[in-house]
Amino acid sequence: MNITHASSAEERMELRDFLAEHLHDIAPDAVPKPEWDRHYETIALTVREEGKLIAGLLSCYTQIASAAFMAPEGIDEHMDKVRRLTPLHAELDLIAVDPSARSTGIGSALISESESILKVRGTKYWFGCVTSDLDVDRLRNFYEKLGFTVLPDGARLPPFKGVEWVPPHATDAAFWFYKRLER
Template identity: 40%
Template sequence: MRITWAETDAERGDVQELFSHVFTGIEDNAVPLVAYDYMYAPLIAQIRDDGDRLVAAAMTCRTQVAAGSVLASRQGLPDRLGVLPLIDKHSELDLLAVDDSHRGLGYGSALLDHLESALAARGVRAWFGNVTVNLDAVSLRMFYRRHGFTVLPDFEPLPPLLGRKWHGPNLAAPQFWFYKRPGAGPRVPVDAA
């Protein structure tokens, strides 16, 4: 299995298509175009089969709150949420999908490991995500725990990480949140600053 980065709009279109196939109700622009990398700083890992068909992908990036702060700062507006000093110290595991025909082969684990290594090398100190109520929460809870994430109880809010809240109050409550410090090993708390 070879993991590469989705660095072109065409590759990201394939990733968007996979995510749309696996998840119901996903936004048409869930995967940012290259032109918006300055806002989201995405890492999009992909695995293709021998015929170059995308079979698995994962994306981690800045949160909407952080992307909004970046955009506001480019327009000369103040950082009201105070996230810009920590903009590159956090990342949200936004989406991870494996095509049905390739599940159970370790692709999801390989993508997580690949992303974690890249995030640790970048100096990211808080990596987090959530599982929504329409997904298989039981197996996903075990999956993220197995990868060293602290997994919160159902419907418990994400605590401040790095001393900041990374989601606005309008976010619908997910089934559960998970978080970790990349490269720090299993269940190491994310520091306050």
């Protein structure tokens, strides 16, 4: 299996299209353009089989973190704290494996590759959620097997170092999961 980094604008658009095909309600700008990477610390990974994209993953800073970087320093104490802590966190935003390639280890390999990158960057807290329109039970087992703490249905993600990384108006998730990363 060959995992590649989607680093060009064309590769990112292809990844976005693949994710949109396999997941619901993905915003047109859900996968950051390469020129936005300094604001999001994007990890955009793909797996191909015979040239066809069969899996993809996106992990990056949250929107709250990106907004903190764009806000002027010193205006808001909370945003300043978010800005300082942002390099310590990442959100596993989107992951999809074509149904024909599931249960082959591709999803686990994408998670492992991302985790390795995050550890090198110094990330300490990696989290995400699963929405109720997905195969919740299968995904709960998937994340548990990969060492994530899977929260009970409806439970909110706990703060990391006193910061809520999920805005209060965020869509309710079926469940949240997180992992503390150690080097």
